[in-house]
Amino acid sequence: MAHIALYRTWRPQSFQDMVGQRHIVQTLQNSLREGRFSHAYLFNGPRGTGKTSAAKILAKAVNCLNGPGIEPCNQCDACVRITEGAVMDVVEIDAASNRGVEEIRDIRDKVKYAPTEVRQKVYIIDEVHMLTTEAFNALLKTLEEPPAHVMFILATTEPHKLPATIISRCQRFDFRRVALEEQVERLRQVCREEHIEIEEDALSFIGRLSDGGMRDALSLLDQIIAFSGGCVTYDDVLSITGGMASDQFERLVTAVQNSDVGAALKLVDDFMQEGKSADKCMESLIYYFRDLLMVKMVPGSQAVTERILDIKRFAEVAQRFSSDALISMIDTLNYYQTEMKYSVQPQTLLEVALMKLCSGSSQAGASSAQTQGGSASNAAAPERQDGLIGQLMNRIQKLEEQLTQVLKQGVAPSGNAPASGSSRTSAPAPVVTRKSxxxxxxxxxxxxxxxxxxxxxxxxxxxxxxxxxxxxxxxxxxxxxxxxxxxxxxxxxxxxxxxxxxxxxxxxxxxxxxxxxxxxxxxxxxxxxxxxxxxxxxxxSKPVDEPKEEFKLVPEDTQSADGSVKEEWISEAIQLFGEDLVKIKED
CATH class of the missing domain: 3.30.300.180 (DnaA, N-terminal domain)
Known part of the structure; x- marks a missing residue:
């Protein structure tokens, strides 16, 4: 039998199987228990958080032959066939490829007919934000007042693209990113059922890489299992995903703190030799400095504990820098990450960014010493340095303003500055000098x-x-x-x-x-x-104008047979009309 992807094998088939959406599950189950389910739902949230799965579970729950109940039985003919996608009354539509008004008009024409196989017709429209304006207009009236036997479930990752008239006609449910702890627990269950041995650090790293998407986590786990076999280690995850261990970053941060450009560049070269990409290294480095900043400023935050495995070790590294220094480093890395997208040499930009961090590490160290309670003179040094930098920046800004003003007046930038003591009022200079x-x-x-x-x-x-x-x-x-x-x-x-x-x-x-x-x-x-x-x-650069030749219109006279002189236009008139019809009058 062909291998089925883990995210399909472990797709939730009941509400109790869903991960991380307890607020939605409880609301839908209460509605089913009391028989107060709506005619239209809007499920929105990040990818891989269970929107389409919840829609199918709801379709089974309202049509279960043993229900409707808070859970589908998944054993009756209706539940089994809906799971297989074989029930004509439960229609799943991909709005990305069926976004035109004709497809929606087809739905509008068919909703009036009663279901033939189950008690409730269910239309699941995935990626509904892809519909055209005309298609939304065609759906609007049907969505507002559908027949009693019809239910619409709209799913989207971008609800802001939906017209407000559509949103107001639906019950809206916001799906959240799955918490790291819940992701790790589901991954652990999957590995246990699939007879896969995996390290805890590897599970946590997969969860962090998936960024709250359960489907992404399962897809990544499937890929890693194909690489590692029945035993998955933390190093295997780093190898297959292109990630880097925290100890590698710690060595890099130490090189930055010590202004050791050679060591920093050597580490970058090692990363490249290991097959890491420069943009991935930059992204991971930004996340690392972000984690250091979070540990330093909000050590007890849940955002810190979810992302960082060894809090104590991160705290020790974070103590080497001040908060301002870390923020400045993140700004520098973010700037070069943006430029990297359009560069043909991304590795060079990564190296330049690290060299810039190394050149500014002395200021970071001074700020760190001030934070840790140095002497009064040491504490005042960064302030004096900041004041000097501020003065220099003000002078640069004034010079730029003066240069802009000079350029607006049309004065050549290479012109000599007036000597001290000379008059401030200068005569207008020529726009372009002979030198230019x-x-x-x-x-x-x-x-x-x-x-x-x-x-x-x-x-x-x-x-x-x-x-x-x-x-x-x-x-x-x-x-x-x-x-x-x-x-x-x-x-x-x-x-x-x-x-x-x-x-x-x-x-x-x-x-x-x-x-x-x-x-x-x-x-x-x-x-x-x-x-x-x-x-x-x-x-x-044009040559001096030469005397222009004056052109005059000089009529050419013609002489008739009798010796009289006739102008050219008179001759043409005679040729056209004949001598008998042309009479010449003297002015």
């Missing part, structure tokens, strides 16, 4: 290059591809236009200084150059200029 023209000289010669015309024809494709990869970069780049090519450099002129500056950031420039190499057929280096500067340079 010389810098653009090669581009001015290349503005008529056939290659730039090819780039302009494909620029729309470049913008479209950039938008697919990172829409924010597209928002900045769309302000510019290619104007010239010179020595493998593509010059793009921008109307806005802010758009130009943002486009020139290393990560954004790398993405744009990658797309240009992909679509233009050869690599180009992105060079930028302000559009007004480019136009001014182009105007100043």
């Amino acid at each position: 023209i010389e810098k653009l000289d090669g581009y001015l010669k290349g503005k008529d290059d056939p290659a730039i015309r090819t780039v302009l024809q494909q620029w729309g494709q470049v913008l479209g591809r950039v938008k697919e990869l990172k829409i924010t970069v597209h928002a900045w780049l769309v302000d510019g236009e290619p104007v010239s090519i010179n020595d493998g450099n593509l010059l793009v002129a921008f109307k806005s200084a802010m758009h130009r500056e943002t486009t020139e950031k290393p990560a954004n420039r790398q993405l744009i150059e990658q797309v240009m190499a992909e679509l233009l057929g050869q690599p180009y280096r992105l060079v930028t200029v302000m559009l007004k500067d480019w136009k001014a340079a182009a105007d100043q």
